[in-house]
Amino acid sequence: MTTAEDAYRFGQLFEAELLIELMLRFWNHPLDDDAEFRNALIEAAVDVLNALIRGERLMDGVQPLQMKFVATVCDVEWTTLQGSSLEAAELRQRQNWLNIIRKSVPSCFCAHDALDG
Numbered sequence: 001m002t003t004a005e006d007a008y009r010f011g012q013l014f015e016a017e018l019l020i021e022l023m024l025r026f027w028n029h030p031l032d033d034d035a036e037f038r039n040a041l042i043e044a045a046v047d048v049l050n051a052l053i054r055g056e057r058l059m060d061g062v063q064p065l066q067m068k069f070v071a072t073v074c075d076v077e078w079t080t081l082q083g084s085s086l087e088a089a090e091l092r093q094r095q096n097w098l099n100i101i102r103k104s105v106p107s108c109f110c111a112h113d114a115l116d117g
Helices: 003-011 014-026 035-053 069-081 088-104
Strands: none
């Protein structure tokens, strides 16, 4: 089974909701207490993972079947922010959330072979 397939299966478990909840709260996302946002984020991530399994590419340097759940969630949020009409302060907070996650868990945003020795 590929990483994207594993992430897709994970995304349908309660634990995915818990992980998203923790990611939003721990790294201070401005919508961390919005259950509708959290649910929409999970659903969108699962949809994107399904597209990745079909071979669509999202991230340079990472094959679609190697995308991880956290990277997919962040890609969904990044895509949402592109061209959005959010207030500058909220846009900045949400972009900051993405940057913090990328710096905190960089292994979620690279190909498997980049992690080898």
